[in-house]
Amino acid sequence: MKSLKIIVLAKQVPDTRNVGKDAMKADGTVNRAALPAIFNPEDLNALELALRIKDQLPETTITLLTMGPGRAADIIREGFFRGADDGILLSDRAFAGSDTLATSYALAQAIRKMGKFDLIIAGRQAIDGDTAQVGPQVAEKLKLPQITYVEEIVEISKSRIVAKRRLERGVETVAANLPLVLTANGTAPDCRSRNARLLMKYKHAKTVSEIQSANEDYLHLYNDRPYLNITEWSVNEIDHDPAQLGLNGSPTKVKKIENVVLQAKDSRIIPANDEGIEELMKELIDSHTIG
Amino acid sequence: MNNVFVYCESEEGIIAEVSLELLTKGRSLADMLNCRLEAVVAGVNLKDVEKQIMPFGVDVLHIAEDSRLDPYQTLPHASLLINLFKEEQPQIALMGATSTGRDLGPRVSSALHSGLTADCTGLEIGDHEDKKVNKVYENLLYQIRPAFGGNIIATIINPDHRPQMATVREGVMKKETRSAGYKGEVRMLDVNKYISPEDFVVKIIDRHIEKSKVNIKNAGIIVSGGYGVGSKENFNLLYELAEVIGAEVGASRAAVDAGFAGHERQIGQTGVTVRPKLYIACGISGQIQHRAGMEESAQIISINTDPDAPINSIADYVIVGDIAEVIPKMIKYYKKNTK
Structure with a gap:
Protein backbone atom coordinates (compact mmCIF):
# COMPACT_ATOMS: atom_id res chain seq x y z
CA MET A 1 0.00 0.00 0.00
CA LYS A 2 1.54 3.24 -1.13
CA SER A 3 -1.16 5.60 -0.03
CA LEU A 4 -2.30 7.41 3.05
CA LYS A 5 -5.64 8.46 4.43
CA ILE A 6 -5.25 12.10 5.44
CA ILE A 7 -7.72 14.28 7.32
CA VAL A 8 -7.27 18.04 6.98
CA LEU A 9 -8.90 20.20 9.66
CA ALA A 10 -10.02 23.54 8.31
CA LYS A 11 -12.01 26.51 9.56
CA GLN A 12 -13.96 29.25 7.89
CA VAL A 13 -12.99 32.54 9.51
CA PRO A 14 -13.85 36.21 9.15
CA ASP A 15 -11.02 37.95 7.36
CA THR A 16 -9.70 39.86 10.33
CA ARG A 17 -6.52 40.79 8.46
CA ASN A 18 -8.35 43.24 6.27
CA VAL A 19 -10.36 45.10 8.82
CA GLY A 20 -11.43 48.27 7.08
CA LYS A 21 -13.14 51.27 8.56
CA ASP A 22 -16.60 49.80 7.91
CA ALA A 23 -15.72 46.73 10.00
CA MET A 24 -16.71 48.60 13.13
CA LYS A 25 -20.23 49.92 13.55
CA ALA A 26 -20.92 53.40 14.83
CA ASP A 27 -21.69 51.96 18.28
CA GLY A 28 -18.24 50.38 18.40
CA THR A 29 -19.29 46.76 17.88
CA VAL A 30 -17.90 44.48 15.21
CA ASN A 31 -19.80 44.51 11.94
CA ARG A 32 -19.42 40.85 10.97
CA ALA A 33 -21.26 41.38 7.71
CA ALA A 34 -18.47 43.67 6.52
CA LEU A 35 -15.83 40.99 7.01
CA PRO A 36 -15.67 38.40 4.23
CA ALA A 37 -15.61 34.74 5.34
CA ILE A 38 -12.47 33.01 4.11
CA PHE A 39 -10.58 29.71 4.31
CA ASN A 40 -8.31 30.15 7.31
CA PRO A 41 -4.87 30.90 5.78
CA GLU A 42 -2.79 28.35 7.68
CA ASP A 43 -5.42 25.68 7.00
CA LEU A 44 -4.63 26.26 3.32
CA ASN A 45 -0.99 25.55 4.16
CA ALA A 46 -2.23 22.33 5.81
CA LEU A 47 -4.15 21.40 2.67
CA GLU A 48 -1.07 22.03 0.54
CA LEU A 49 1.09 19.77 2.73
CA ALA A 50 -1.57 17.05 2.26
CA LEU A 51 -1.72 17.64 -1.52
CA ARG A 52 2.06 17.32 -1.76
CA ILE A 53 1.86 13.93 -0.07
CA LYS A 54 -0.83 12.97 -2.57
CA ASP A 55 1.44 14.13 -5.43
CA GLN A 56 4.03 11.68 -4.14
CA LEU A 57 1.64 8.85 -3.22
CA PRO A 58 -1.22 9.30 -5.72
CA GLU A 59 -3.60 6.79 -4.15
CA THR A 60 -3.73 8.99 -1.05
CA THR A 61 -7.13 10.36 -0.10
CA ILE A 62 -7.66 13.75 1.54
CA THR A 63 -10.81 14.44 3.53
CA LEU A 64 -11.49 17.96 4.73
CA LEU A 65 -13.24 18.21 8.10
CA THR A 66 -14.73 21.49 9.22
CA MET A 67 -17.05 22.57 12.00
CA GLY A 68 -19.23 25.62 11.54
CA PRO A 69 -22.53 26.98 10.29
CA GLY A 70 -24.06 25.84 6.99
CA ARG A 71 -22.14 28.38 4.94
CA ALA A 72 -18.87 26.76 6.03
CA ALA A 73 -19.59 24.28 3.20
CA ASP A 74 -17.89 26.96 1.07
CA ILE A 75 -14.48 25.90 2.30
CA ILE A 76 -15.18 22.24 1.53
CA ARG A 77 -15.99 23.27 -2.05
CA GLU A 78 -12.82 25.36 -2.04
CA GLY A 79 -10.92 22.24 -0.91
CA PHE A 80 -12.46 20.19 -3.75
CA PHE A 81 -11.40 22.83 -6.29
CA ARG A 82 -7.81 22.48 -5.09
CA GLY A 83 -7.66 18.68 -4.95
CA ALA A 84 -9.32 17.33 -1.78
CA ASP A 85 -11.24 14.09 -2.34
CA ASP A 86 -13.95 14.38 0.25
CA GLY A 87 -15.34 16.73 2.85
CA ILE A 88 -17.42 16.62 5.99
CA LEU A 89 -19.24 19.56 7.54
CA LEU A 90 -19.94 19.19 11.23
CA SER A 91 -22.78 21.57 11.93
CA ASP A 92 -25.24 21.85 14.78
CA ARG A 93 -26.53 24.46 17.19
CA ALA A 94 -25.25 22.18 19.96
CA PHE A 95 -21.71 23.25 19.02
CA ALA A 96 -22.44 26.97 19.38
CA GLY A 97 -20.32 28.80 21.91
CA SER A 98 -17.57 26.15 21.90
CA ASP A 99 -14.18 27.24 23.16
CA THR A 100 -11.07 25.50 21.81
CA LEU A 101 -11.48 22.51 24.12
CA ALA A 102 -15.14 21.85 23.23
CA THR A 103 -14.25 22.33 19.55
CA SER A 104 -11.41 19.83 19.84
CA TYR A 105 -13.71 17.34 21.54
CA ALA A 106 -16.32 17.59 18.76
CA LEU A 107 -13.69 17.30 16.03
CA ALA A 108 -12.03 14.33 17.76
CA GLN A 109 -15.39 12.55 18.06
CA ALA A 110 -16.08 13.16 14.35
CA ILE A 111 -12.61 11.82 13.49
CA ARG A 112 -13.31 8.66 15.52
CA LYS A 113 -16.44 8.16 13.42
CA MET A 114 -14.50 8.67 10.19
CA GLY A 115 -12.62 5.42 10.79
CA LYS A 116 -9.02 4.55 10.10
CA PHE A 117 -6.63 7.32 9.08
CA ASP A 118 -2.88 7.79 8.90
CA LEU A 119 -2.39 11.50 9.34
CA ILE A 120 -4.29 14.57 10.54
CA ILE A 121 -3.07 17.97 9.37
CA ALA A 122 -4.43 21.23 10.77
CA GLY A 123 -3.35 24.82 10.35
CA ARG A 124 -1.25 26.11 13.24
CA GLN A 125 -3.89 28.65 14.24
CA ALA A 126 -6.97 30.48 12.98
CA ILE A 127 -6.78 34.22 12.41
CA ASP A 128 -9.97 34.99 14.34
CA GLY A 129 -8.60 33.68 17.63
CA ASP A 130 -4.85 33.10 17.12
CA THR A 131 -4.85 30.53 19.91
CA ALA A 132 -3.06 27.58 18.17
CA GLN A 133 -4.84 25.26 20.61
CA VAL A 134 -7.15 23.08 18.53
CA GLY A 135 -4.45 21.04 16.76
CA PRO A 136 -2.67 19.93 19.96
CA GLN A 137 -5.97 19.43 21.80
CA VAL A 138 -7.35 17.17 19.04
CA ALA A 139 -4.08 15.20 19.26
CA GLU A 140 -4.48 14.82 23.01
CA LYS A 141 -8.14 13.79 22.72
CA LEU A 142 -7.13 11.07 20.22
CA LYS A 143 -4.05 10.12 22.31
CA LEU A 144 -1.79 10.79 19.32
CA PRO A 145 1.60 12.51 19.19
CA GLN A 146 1.75 16.00 17.66
CA ILE A 147 4.25 17.80 15.48
CA THR A 148 3.47 21.53 15.49
CA TYR A 149 4.63 24.42 13.26
CA VAL A 150 5.54 22.15 10.30
CA GLU A 151 6.82 23.98 7.23
CA GLU A 152 8.08 21.03 5.22
CA ILE A 153 7.51 17.31 5.08
CA VAL A 154 10.98 15.95 4.39
CA GLU A 155 10.06 12.28 4.07
CA ILE A 156 6.80 10.38 4.16
CA SER A 157 5.91 6.72 3.92
CA LYS A 158 2.94 4.66 4.97
CA SER A 159 4.36 4.30 8.44
CA ARG A 160 6.76 7.16 9.14
CA ILE A 161 7.18 10.88 8.69
CA VAL A 162 10.12 13.26 8.89
CA ALA A 163 9.08 16.89 9.19
CA LYS A 164 10.80 20.24 9.58
CA ARG A 165 9.35 22.53 12.26
CA ARG A 166 9.73 26.31 12.35
CA LEU A 167 10.50 27.54 15.87
CA GLU A 168 10.95 31.12 17.06
CA ARG A 169 14.69 31.10 16.65
CA GLY A 170 15.34 28.25 14.28
CA VAL A 171 14.28 24.98 12.78
CA GLU A 172 14.04 21.47 14.12
CA THR A 173 13.65 18.26 12.13
CA VAL A 174 11.79 15.42 13.81
CA ALA A 175 10.83 11.86 12.90
CA ALA A 176 7.92 9.80 14.17
CA ASN A 177 5.68 6.92 13.26
CA LEU A 178 2.16 7.45 11.97
CA PRO A 179 -0.59 8.09 12.86
CA LEU A 180 -0.18 11.53 14.38
CA VAL A 181 -1.32 15.15 14.18
CA LEU A 182 0.65 17.82 12.31
CA THR A 183 0.01 21.55 12.42
CA ALA A 184 1.09 23.57 9.40
CA ASN A 185 2.97 26.81 9.87
CA GLY A 186 2.41 29.87 7.70
CA THR A 187 5.94 29.40 6.35
CA ALA A 188 4.88 26.13 4.68
CA PRO A 189 4.28 26.44 0.91
CA ASP A 190 1.22 28.42 -0.19
CA CYS A 191 -1.71 26.34 -1.35
CA ARG A 192 -1.91 25.69 -5.08
CA SER A 193 -4.68 27.55 -6.87
CA ARG A 194 -7.99 26.15 -7.97
CA ASN A 195 -7.83 23.60 -10.76
CA ALA A 196 -10.15 24.47 -13.68
CA ARG A 197 -11.21 20.86 -14.22
CA LEU A 198 -11.99 20.34 -10.52
CA LEU A 199 -13.85 23.63 -10.42
CA MET A 200 -16.16 22.42 -13.19
CA LYS A 201 -16.52 19.03 -11.57
CA TYR A 202 -17.41 20.25 -8.08
CA LYS A 203 -19.02 23.66 -8.54
CA HIS A 204 -22.45 22.22 -7.73
CA ALA A 205 -21.27 20.22 -4.69
CA LYS A 206 -23.70 20.82 -1.85
CA THR A 207 -24.68 19.64 1.60
CA VAL A 208 -28.12 18.13 2.18
CA SER A 209 -29.32 21.42 3.69
CA GLU A 210 -28.13 23.34 0.65
CA ILE A 211 -29.70 20.83 -1.78
CA GLN A 212 -33.05 21.33 -0.10
CA SER A 213 -33.00 24.98 -1.06
CA ALA A 214 -31.41 24.42 -4.50
CA ASN A 215 -33.03 24.95 -7.87
CA GLU A 216 -35.22 21.92 -8.70
CA ASP A 217 -33.70 21.67 -12.16
CA TYR A 218 -30.45 20.60 -10.58
CA LEU A 219 -31.79 18.04 -8.13
CA HIS A 220 -31.17 15.05 -10.43
CA LEU A 221 -27.45 15.90 -10.30
CA TYR A 222 -27.16 14.67 -6.75
CA ASN A 223 -28.46 11.22 -7.64
CA ASP A 224 -26.48 10.98 -10.86
CA ARG A 225 -23.23 12.21 -9.37
CA PRO A 226 -22.90 11.08 -5.74
CA TYR A 227 -19.56 12.92 -5.33
CA LEU A 228 -21.49 16.21 -5.40
CA ASN A 229 -23.06 15.41 -2.04
CA ILE A 230 -21.07 17.00 0.80
CA THR A 231 -21.48 14.95 3.95
CA GLU A 232 -23.08 16.93 6.74
CA TRP A 233 -23.12 15.62 10.29
CA SER A 234 -25.23 16.96 13.10
CA VAL A 235 -24.40 16.24 16.72
CA ASN A 236 -26.51 13.08 16.52
CA GLU A 237 -24.18 11.56 13.95
CA ILE A 238 -21.26 11.53 16.38
CA ASP A 239 -20.91 9.63 19.61
CA HIS A 240 -20.80 12.32 22.29
CA ASP A 241 -21.13 13.35 25.91
CA PRO A 242 -23.44 16.41 25.89
CA ALA A 243 -21.58 17.86 28.88
CA GLN A 244 -18.49 18.30 26.70
CA LEU A 245 -20.18 20.19 23.87
CA GLY A 246 -20.77 23.84 23.13
CA LEU A 247 -20.97 26.44 25.85
CA ASN A 248 -21.46 23.83 28.61
CA GLY A 249 -18.39 21.89 27.52
CA SER A 250 -16.21 25.00 27.47
CA PRO A 251 -14.14 25.62 30.62
CA THR A 252 -13.38 29.17 29.51
CA LYS A 253 -16.14 31.76 29.63
CA VAL A 254 -16.12 35.26 28.28
CA LYS A 255 -16.71 37.52 31.25
CA LYS A 256 -16.53 40.80 29.46
CA ILE A 257 -16.03 42.21 25.98
CA GLU A 258 -14.87 45.75 25.69
CA ASN A 259 -14.75 47.71 22.54
CA VAL A 260 -11.47 49.32 22.06
CA VAL A 261 -11.65 52.88 23.21
CA LEU A 262 -8.56 54.90 22.63
CA GLN A 263 -7.42 57.07 25.48
CA ALA A 264 -6.63 60.05 23.37
CA LYS A 265 -3.39 61.71 24.26
CA ASP A 266 -2.70 65.32 23.75
CA SER A 267 -1.06 64.87 20.39
CA ARG A 268 0.88 67.63 18.74
CA ILE A 269 0.43 67.90 15.03
CA ILE A 270 3.77 68.44 13.33
CA PRO A 271 3.59 69.96 9.86
CA ALA A 272 5.19 67.62 7.32
CA ASN A 273 7.36 70.43 5.94
CA ASP A 274 11.02 71.27 6.52
CA GLU A 275 10.37 73.74 9.33
CA GLY A 276 8.07 71.38 11.23
CA ILE A 277 10.38 68.41 11.03
CA GLU A 278 13.53 70.39 11.84
CA GLU A 279 11.76 71.78 14.91
CA LEU A 280 10.78 68.25 16.00
CA MET A 281 14.25 66.81 15.50
CA LYS A 282 15.80 69.69 17.48
CA GLU A 283 13.36 69.11 20.29
CA LEU A 284 14.12 65.38 20.43
CA ILE A 285 17.85 66.06 20.42
CA ASP A 286 17.56 68.74 23.12
CA SER A 287 15.57 66.42 25.38
CA HIS A 288 18.20 63.68 24.80
CA THR A 289 15.50 61.38 23.43
CA ILE A 290 17.76 60.87 20.43
CA GLY A 291 21.36 61.71 19.71
CA MET B 1 -2.21 22.61 47.04
CA ASN B 2 -4.06 25.36 45.19
CA ASN B 3 -0.96 27.38 44.52
CA VAL B 4 0.21 29.40 41.53
CA PHE B 5 2.49 27.44 39.20
CA VAL B 6 4.86 28.74 36.53
CA TYR B 7 6.36 26.37 33.97
CA CYS B 8 9.93 27.56 33.41
CA GLU B 9 11.50 26.92 30.03
CA SER B 10 15.17 26.02 30.16
CA GLU B 11 17.91 25.42 27.64
CA GLU B 12 21.09 23.88 28.97
CA GLY B 13 20.12 25.10 32.41
CA ILE B 14 19.43 28.70 31.41
CA ILE B 15 15.91 29.85 32.24
CA ALA B 16 14.08 31.75 29.51
CA GLU B 17 13.40 35.48 30.03
CA VAL B 18 9.67 34.99 29.57
CA SER B 19 9.62 32.47 32.42
CA LEU B 20 11.32 34.94 34.77
CA GLU B 21 8.77 37.59 33.76
CA LEU B 22 5.99 35.13 34.55
CA LEU B 23 7.54 34.30 37.92
CA THR B 24 7.36 38.01 38.70
CA LYS B 25 3.66 38.12 37.73
CA GLY B 26 3.04 34.79 39.48
CA ARG B 27 4.55 36.18 42.69
CA SER B 28 2.19 39.15 42.70
CA LEU B 29 -0.82 36.90 41.94
CA ALA B 30 0.21 34.55 44.77
CA ASP B 31 0.48 37.53 47.12
CA MET B 32 -3.04 38.64 46.19
CA LEU B 33 -4.39 35.11 46.63
CA ASN B 34 -2.40 34.56 49.80
CA CYS B 35 -0.93 31.32 48.45
CA ARG B 36 2.48 30.03 47.45
CA LEU B 37 4.34 30.44 44.18
CA GLU B 38 5.71 27.21 42.73
CA ALA B 39 7.91 26.70 39.68
CA VAL B 40 8.59 23.66 37.52
CA VAL B 41 11.70 23.23 35.41
CA ALA B 42 12.66 20.21 33.31
CA GLY B 43 15.90 19.67 31.42
CA VAL B 44 19.63 19.37 32.02
CA ASN B 45 22.37 21.29 33.86
CA LEU B 46 19.88 22.23 36.56
CA LYS B 47 22.30 21.85 39.48
CA ASP B 48 22.27 25.52 40.40
CA VAL B 49 19.06 26.52 38.73
CA GLU B 50 17.51 27.65 42.00
CA LYS B 51 19.93 30.59 41.99
CA GLN B 52 18.18 31.89 38.88
CA ILE B 53 14.66 31.11 40.07
CA MET B 54 14.36 31.58 43.85
CA PRO B 55 15.07 35.37 43.90
CA PHE B 56 11.73 35.88 42.14
CA GLY B 57 10.01 34.78 45.34
CA VAL B 58 9.49 31.10 44.54
CA ASP B 59 8.37 29.05 47.54
CA VAL B 60 8.67 25.60 45.96
CA LEU B 61 10.79 24.65 42.94
CA HIS B 62 10.14 21.29 41.27
CA ILE B 63 13.12 20.07 39.26
CA ALA B 64 12.99 17.25 36.71
CA GLU B 65 16.58 16.64 35.65
CA ASP B 66 16.96 14.15 32.79
CA SER B 67 19.00 14.35 29.59
CA ARG B 68 15.95 13.26 27.61
CA LEU B 69 14.10 16.44 28.66
CA ASP B 70 16.35 18.92 26.85
CA PRO B 71 15.68 20.01 24.15
CA TYR B 72 11.97 20.32 24.80
CA GLN B 73 9.64 17.68 23.39
CA THR B 74 5.87 17.74 23.65
CA LEU B 75 4.91 14.41 25.15
CA PRO B 76 7.41 14.03 28.02
CA HIS B 77 6.99 17.63 29.18
CA ALA B 78 3.21 17.30 28.88
CA SER B 79 3.17 14.07 30.92
CA LEU B 80 5.34 15.68 33.57
CA LEU B 81 3.00 18.65 33.98
CA ILE B 82 -0.22 16.64 33.70
CA ASN B 83 0.83 14.20 36.41
CA LEU B 84 2.38 16.85 38.64
CA PHE B 85 -0.73 19.04 38.36
CA LYS B 86 -2.94 16.06 39.22
CA GLU B 87 -0.96 15.71 42.48
CA GLU B 88 -0.56 19.38 43.31
CA GLN B 89 -3.90 20.76 42.07
CA PRO B 90 -2.67 24.26 41.21
CA GLN B 91 -5.29 26.98 40.93
CA ILE B 92 -3.32 28.87 38.30
CA ALA B 93 -0.69 27.65 35.81
CA LEU B 94 1.24 30.09 33.60
CA MET B 95 3.62 29.49 30.73
CA GLY B 96 5.29 31.53 28.01
CA ALA B 97 3.43 32.01 24.73
CA THR B 98 6.52 30.69 22.95
CA SER B 99 6.80 27.89 20.43
CA THR B 100 7.25 25.66 23.49
CA GLY B 101 4.43 27.01 25.66
CA ARG B 102 1.94 27.17 22.81
CA ASP B 103 2.72 23.53 21.96
CA LEU B 104 2.59 22.34 25.56
CA GLY B 105 -0.24 24.38 27.10
CA PRO B 106 -3.12 23.07 24.94
CA ARG B 107 -2.02 19.47 25.41
CA VAL B 108 -1.96 19.85 29.20
CA SER B 109 -5.23 21.76 29.36
CA SER B 110 -6.97 19.13 27.22
CA ALA B 111 -5.77 16.27 29.42
CA LEU B 112 -6.90 18.07 32.59
CA HIS B 113 -10.06 19.49 30.99
CA SER B 114 -9.08 22.94 32.18
CA GLY B 115 -9.39 26.21 30.30
CA LEU B 116 -6.45 27.87 28.61
CA THR B 117 -6.22 31.41 27.28
CA ALA B 118 -3.47 32.16 24.79
CA ASP B 119 -1.40 35.33 24.49
CA CYS B 120 -2.80 37.24 27.44
CA THR B 121 -1.84 40.89 27.70
CA GLY B 122 -3.12 41.23 31.26
CA LEU B 123 -3.70 38.93 34.26
CA GLU B 124 -5.70 40.15 37.23
CA ILE B 125 -7.60 38.69 40.15
CA GLY B 126 -11.29 39.40 40.52
CA ASP B 127 -14.71 38.01 41.36
CA HIS B 128 -17.47 36.81 39.09
CA GLU B 129 -21.17 36.56 39.70
CA ASP B 130 -23.04 33.98 37.63
CA LYS B 131 -26.59 35.30 37.75
CA LYS B 132 -28.04 32.22 36.04
CA VAL B 133 -27.10 29.92 38.91
CA ASN B 134 -26.93 32.69 41.48
CA LYS B 135 -23.36 31.89 42.42
CA VAL B 136 -20.44 34.15 43.22
CA TYR B 137 -16.94 32.99 42.34
CA GLU B 138 -14.23 34.72 44.31
CA ASN B 139 -10.66 35.38 43.30
CA LEU B 140 -10.75 34.13 39.73
CA LEU B 141 -7.94 34.79 37.30
CA TYR B 142 -9.05 37.40 34.76
CA GLN B 143 -7.29 36.52 31.53
CA ILE B 144 -7.31 39.60 29.36
CA ARG B 145 -6.49 39.54 25.65
CA PRO B 146 -7.41 41.29 22.44
CA ALA B 147 -9.70 39.21 20.21
CA PHE B 148 -11.37 39.25 16.86
CA GLY B 149 -8.56 40.81 14.95
CA GLY B 150 -7.87 43.18 17.80
CA ASN B 151 -11.13 45.07 17.55
CA ILE B 152 -12.24 44.03 21.00
CA ILE B 153 -10.62 43.19 24.33
CA ALA B 154 -11.98 40.11 26.04
CA THR B 155 -11.75 39.14 29.69
CA ILE B 156 -11.82 35.34 29.94
CA ILE B 157 -12.43 33.36 33.13
CA ASN B 158 -12.48 29.67 34.04
CA PRO B 159 -15.05 29.50 36.86
CA ASP B 160 -15.28 25.75 37.41
CA HIS B 161 -12.08 24.15 36.20
CA ARG B 162 -8.56 24.12 37.57
CA PRO B 163 -5.87 25.00 36.90
CA SER B 196 6.79 6.84 30.48
CA PRO B 197 9.08 5.47 27.72
CA GLU B 198 6.18 5.82 25.23
CA ASP B 199 6.47 9.59 25.62
CA PHE B 200 9.62 9.49 23.50
CA VAL B 201 8.05 8.38 20.20
CA VAL B 202 8.99 11.59 18.37
CA LYS B 203 12.72 11.82 17.71
CA ILE B 204 14.57 15.08 17.14
CA ILE B 205 17.04 14.36 14.35
CA ASP B 206 18.34 17.84 13.63
CA ARG B 207 18.14 21.22 15.32
CA HIS B 208 19.42 24.67 14.39
CA ILE B 209 18.68 27.38 16.90
CA GLU B 210 20.17 30.80 16.37
CA LYS B 211 20.68 33.53 18.84
CA SER B 212 18.34 36.26 17.78
CA LYS B 213 20.29 38.89 15.86
CA VAL B 214 17.55 41.45 16.15
CA ASN B 215 17.19 42.98 19.57
CA ILE B 216 14.09 45.10 19.39
CA LYS B 217 12.98 44.21 22.90
CA ASN B 218 15.81 46.13 24.53
CA ALA B 219 16.16 48.91 21.97
CA GLY B 220 15.90 52.47 23.27
CA ILE B 221 14.52 53.79 20.00
CA ILE B 222 12.44 51.85 17.51
CA VAL B 223 11.52 52.86 13.98
CA SER B 224 8.58 50.66 13.13
CA GLY B 225 6.72 50.16 9.87
CA GLY B 226 3.24 49.01 9.00
CA TYR B 227 1.36 47.98 5.92
CA GLY B 228 1.21 51.64 4.92
CA VAL B 229 4.95 51.61 4.21
CA GLY B 230 3.86 49.95 0.99
CA SER B 231 6.81 47.78 -0.01
CA LYS B 232 9.96 46.07 1.12
CA GLU B 233 11.92 48.74 -0.79
CA ASN B 234 10.21 51.54 1.14
CA PHE B 235 11.18 49.73 4.33
CA ASN B 236 14.79 50.58 3.47
CA LEU B 237 13.98 54.17 4.41
CA LEU B 238 13.22 52.94 7.92
CA TYR B 239 16.56 51.14 8.10
CA GLU B 240 18.32 54.32 6.96
CA LEU B 241 16.66 56.41 9.65
CA ALA B 242 17.35 53.72 12.27
CA GLU B 243 21.00 53.60 11.27
CA VAL B 244 21.39 57.37 11.58
CA ILE B 245 19.66 57.83 14.94
CA GLY B 246 20.80 54.53 16.49
CA ALA B 247 17.52 52.65 16.51
CA GLU B 248 16.23 49.17 15.77
CA VAL B 249 13.62 48.48 13.10
CA GLY B 250 10.30 46.93 14.08
CA ALA B 251 7.18 46.03 12.12
CA SER B 252 3.49 45.47 12.57
CA ARG B 253 1.96 42.10 11.85
CA ALA B 254 0.42 43.40 8.63
CA ALA B 255 3.86 44.44 7.41
CA VAL B 256 5.34 41.06 8.36
CA ASP B 257 2.47 39.20 6.69
CA ALA B 258 2.99 41.28 3.57
CA GLY B 259 6.66 40.24 3.53
CA PHE B 260 8.06 43.74 4.17
CA ALA B 261 9.97 42.56 7.27
CA GLY B 262 10.92 39.33 9.06
CA HIS B 263 8.95 37.73 11.89
CA GLU B 264 11.72 38.50 14.38
CA ARG B 265 10.82 42.19 14.04
CA GLN B 266 7.12 41.82 14.73
CA ILE B 267 5.79 44.02 17.53
CA GLY B 268 2.40 43.44 19.09
CA GLN B 269 0.27 40.86 20.81
CA THR B 270 1.54 38.06 18.58
CA GLY B 271 5.05 39.48 18.44
CA VAL B 272 7.29 41.22 20.92
CA THR B 273 6.22 43.81 23.48
CA VAL B 274 8.51 46.83 23.64
CA ARG B 275 8.86 49.87 25.90
CA PRO B 276 11.42 52.13 24.22
CA LYS B 277 11.95 55.78 25.07
CA LEU B 278 10.94 56.68 21.52
CA TYR B 279 8.73 54.76 19.08
CA ILE B 280 8.42 56.08 15.55
CA ALA B 281 5.41 54.45 13.88
CA CYS B 282 5.57 54.72 10.09
CA GLY B 283 2.46 53.85 8.10
CA ILE B 284 1.00 51.92 11.04
CA SER B 285 -2.74 52.19 11.44
CA GLY B 286 -2.57 51.07 15.06
CA GLN B 287 -4.86 48.11 15.65
CA ILE B 288 -5.12 47.08 19.30
CA GLN B 289 -2.95 44.02 18.68
CA HIS B 290 -0.12 46.29 17.63
CA ARG B 291 -0.76 48.88 20.30
CA ALA B 292 -0.70 46.14 22.96
CA GLY B 293 2.96 45.68 22.08
CA MET B 294 4.08 49.31 22.10
CA GLU B 295 1.69 51.64 23.91
CA GLU B 296 3.93 51.87 26.97
CA SER B 297 6.62 53.55 24.89
CA ALA B 298 7.68 56.77 26.62
CA GLN B 299 7.13 58.85 23.47
CA ILE B 300 5.43 58.01 20.22
CA ILE B 301 5.69 59.69 16.84
CA SER B 302 3.19 58.66 14.19
CA ILE B 303 3.87 59.32 10.53
CA ASN B 304 0.80 58.50 8.48
CA THR B 305 -0.99 59.81 5.41
CA ASP B 306 -4.29 59.18 7.19
CA PRO B 307 -5.02 61.95 9.73
CA ASP B 308 -7.58 59.65 11.39
CA ALA B 309 -5.34 56.58 11.83
CA PRO B 310 -6.13 55.12 15.29
CA ILE B 311 -2.49 55.24 16.30
CA ASN B 312 -2.50 59.03 16.09
CA SER B 313 -4.65 59.22 19.19
CA ILE B 314 -1.95 57.62 21.35
CA ALA B 315 0.91 59.47 19.66
CA ASP B 316 2.68 62.41 21.24
CA TYR B 317 3.57 63.78 17.81
CA VAL B 318 1.57 63.25 14.65
CA ILE B 319 3.01 63.96 11.24
CA VAL B 320 0.42 63.68 8.51
CA GLY B 321 2.43 62.87 5.43
CA ASP B 322 4.11 60.35 3.21
CA ILE B 323 7.07 58.55 4.80
CA ALA B 324 8.97 58.82 1.51
CA GLU B 325 9.05 62.58 2.07
CA VAL B 326 9.08 62.78 5.85
CA ILE B 327 11.84 60.28 6.68
CA PRO B 328 14.51 61.85 4.43
CA LYS B 329 13.73 65.19 6.10
CA MET B 330 14.12 63.62 9.54
CA ILE B 331 17.51 62.21 8.54
CA LYS B 332 18.59 65.52 7.05
CA TYR B 333 17.64 67.62 10.08
CA TYR B 334 18.97 65.11 12.58
CA LYS B 335 22.35 65.24 10.88
CA LYS B 336 22.27 69.03 10.59
CA ASN B 337 21.51 69.55 14.27
CA THR B 338 23.88 67.01 15.79
CA LYS B 339 27.03 68.23 14.11
Missing part, protein backbone atom coordinates in the same frame (compact mmCIF):
# COMPACT_ATOMS: atom_id res chain seq x y z
CA GLN B 164 -6.76 28.30 35.26
CA MET B 165 -4.16 28.32 32.51
CA ALA B 166 -2.76 31.19 30.49
CA THR B 167 0.12 31.85 28.15
CA VAL B 168 1.85 35.23 27.90
CA ARG B 169 4.34 36.49 25.32
CA GLU B 170 7.86 37.55 26.18
CA GLY B 171 8.12 41.18 27.22
CA VAL B 172 4.47 41.62 28.22
CA MET B 173 5.13 41.28 31.95
CA LYS B 174 7.95 43.10 33.69
CA LYS B 175 10.78 41.12 35.22
CA GLU B 176 11.60 41.99 38.81
CA THR B 177 13.23 39.90 41.54
CA ARG B 178 11.63 39.73 45.01
CA SER B 179 14.80 39.40 47.07
CA ALA B 180 18.22 37.92 46.38
CA GLY B 181 18.11 35.70 49.43
CA TYR B 182 14.54 34.46 49.10
CA LYS B 183 14.30 31.03 50.70
CA GLY B 184 12.27 28.37 48.93
CA GLU B 185 12.17 24.61 48.99
CA VAL B 186 13.68 22.51 46.16
CA ARG B 187 11.99 19.23 45.28
CA MET B 188 13.79 16.86 42.93
CA LEU B 189 11.20 14.90 40.98
CA ASP B 190 11.56 11.19 40.26
CA VAL B 191 11.22 11.64 36.49
CA ASN B 192 10.21 8.04 35.75
CA LYS B 193 7.25 8.40 38.05
CA TYR B 194 5.82 11.11 35.78
CA ILE B 195 7.01 10.15 32.32
